[in-house]
Amino acid sequence: MMQSVRAEISLGALVHNFNVVKSKVPESKIISVVKANAYGHGLVQVAKALNDSDAYAVARIEEALALRSAGITKPIILLEGFFNEDDVPVLVANNLTVALHCTELLEQIERAEVPSPINAWLKLNTGMHRLGVNPDEAEAFYARMEKCPNIAKPIGIISHLCCADEPKKDEYTRRQIGIFNDFASRHPGPTALANSAGIFTWPDSHTQWVRPGIVLYGVSPYEDKTGEELGLKPVMTLKSNIIAKRHIKKGDKVGYGCYYEAPYDTNIGIVAMGYGDGYPRQVPNGTPVLINNRIVGTAGHVCMDMMFIDLGPDSTDQVGDEVVLWGEGLPVEKIASILGTIPYELVIKLTNRVNFVYK
Ligand SMILES: *Cc1c(COP(=O)(O)O)cnc(C)c1O
16 A cells, blocks of 8 residues: 655654754763654654664653653653652653652652652753743752752753744843853753754853754754754655646636635646645645645645645646655745744644654
């Protein structure tokens, strides 16, 4: 059976991107961020291909357990800590590391009865105001972690940059890095601050550990640059095929709501790809699609299972021809910018109807 709607995942590109990161931060250890099914690329396959990682980071305990079940033995950091007191013994049993970001979590660890101490990082709020202990409370929090026999020593320190990808907000990033390095300098133990944008733009944020996410997948964290411009290779290429082709006349309307009206006599390709596969329904007419080495535009609203592309009046494309929706030859950053979103949102949203092919 031929797989039509598919996401080809280049494990070679993934390793290439990892090595690009490594070359930017030769002194740091790398925590590969594989949350949300490795940004939609496949949790276990990605983690295994990135076996030079020094650790992994995920957002949910289920993701960490899936990695352990798959035989991953490196440290796994739960970036958001844990959500239920019942999870504390699970952390110990599976040797998971937690980011401790509030008193409630610390209390739950203090009163737990565990056979061995839990690996923990103190999550410092340096200005994002999402998770983390405020700087003026951090010394006391750290001291309390130090005192807790259920917490392994040394304690790590972790924080997150919220504007490292935006040059116009460099003052804010500089302040975040300053707060972090000030606190970290007064304590032993591992430190981790930089995300992808920190790694590429902010050498001062390169602490002992770094946490790349999006760049591993070959995608740029910056609005005005593609991954390719950063020396990265796209890992995911979303593909399908033309399943029908039809000729239409100038003025003919296409699809639900007659959202496209042909400005000339032309040929329309019907592609087996829809919002039921995770391709965004909101794309405007003319959103680029790659076919037979040229870019053509979408036409009409994307349907659940299909979409239309305007192949042009002189099209010699045929039923069965391959179409690239994003990836190699057509950066996902481009589609994201047309939609006014970030590429992260596109790659994580493919549905389980899409066949994943690892190369
Ligand atoms: C998602 C995430 C990262 C990775 O961010 P990228 O922008 O994808 O590099 C790093 N740290 C934390 C806490 C995160 O939530």
